[in-house]
Amino acid sequence: MISHPTAAELSEAIAAFEAEPVIPGDARQAFLARVTDNARAVLAREAEHSARLEAEAAQRLARLVGEPGDYAALNTKLCQALQNGAIDPLAPALLTHLRATAIGQIAIDQPTYGGLAALLDG
């Protein structure tokens, strides 16, 4: 469901970093080690939540687009409908879906991000 990067790309990048020889005291490598820890945490959250989030998103999308289908196909349809102006970008039903989508993905990517509290506040 989540791309740019996919979970597979993240796993690959983690493995590549782990395969590098350790350079003691290297600031750049210490920074990348923290990024790698962060990537592992993202993958753990994604493994826990993504199947449920995808199923929920597919249900919302089917209602919004008005036809059945799997998540990827319906999401592509929605993107096309937005691109060609068939759906108003501020339509309440659309915003309900986009809000749930944003909350679901930030819970995986960056659960402490301030934008989540800001959205839930309004």
Add this chain to the structure above:
Amino acid sequence: MDVAAALHRLAARLSSNATGAVNARRLSGGASLETWAFDLDDGTPLILRRRPEGAAMRKTALPLASEAALIRAADAAGAPAPSVVHVCAPEDGLGEAYVMRRLEGETLGRRIVRDEAFTAVRSGLARRCGEVLARIHAAPIEGLPDLATSDARGELARYEAIYRQMDARRPILEAVFRWLEAIAPPPPEQLVLVHGDFRNGNLMIHPEGGLVGVLDWELAHLGDPAEDLGWICVNSWRFGEWKKPVGGFGDYAELLAGYGGGISLDRVRFWQALGSLKWGVMCLMMHQSFATGQDRSIERAMIGRRTSETEIDLVKLMETA
């Protein structure tokens, strides 16, 4: 390239009392530009900015001589900026580079919004940012180096074209492209010098002196003054202090009061939303450099997962539109 040795040879030309350079150390790990701190042996603290040999220049980035000329122009317009001491010539042996004074202060946004040391200056900082932007935008355009020109519609189209190349299916970004296209303001009556990256993180803040230097001029261009006011309000640079829209330290009203009028809050909020959208597309672009194998570092892969921070901010902005 031995940067320290080249700086040592250059020292006498940087200050009449100096005979050498000491303590040369590389500060940033940026791939496109290097920043070095060093001191002259007469005690003068300096910074060297240089482009490493063979580094590809970003399409939108300025030559360093132009960056130095802009810092001088900002200084002349009364904006806080480090004094440019020397623009390097080929015989200096440092490549494309310039030397400026090293300012004392903090640039880490997280510290600026939270640390006790900055409590005193934080309360006036949003107003001060407005005042400083007004000075930058009042700098005479004549005599500036060659700069790109942009406006709201042009920027939207440029970033949508980049997004379309990436085969990403992001309904939030799709909706925002159409929303902003519908409400984009016309180009300003007068184009001004826009800093282009005026945000918490590129501002040197001193615990007593407040904003003492506006840094990182490489994205400067001619455009809409509201662009700079909107960019500093993007939530990605509030460092968790999301209730304070200006850099995580102040309110819109303070920023606009400092600016002195002429720009509406709606126009600032438009550019803030476009700023979040641009940062979201940039995060996707940086992931792209991982996906295509151009830069296989995990940093490049992971930054793609910051796109969702801009998406959640954009949903909030659409809900309150």
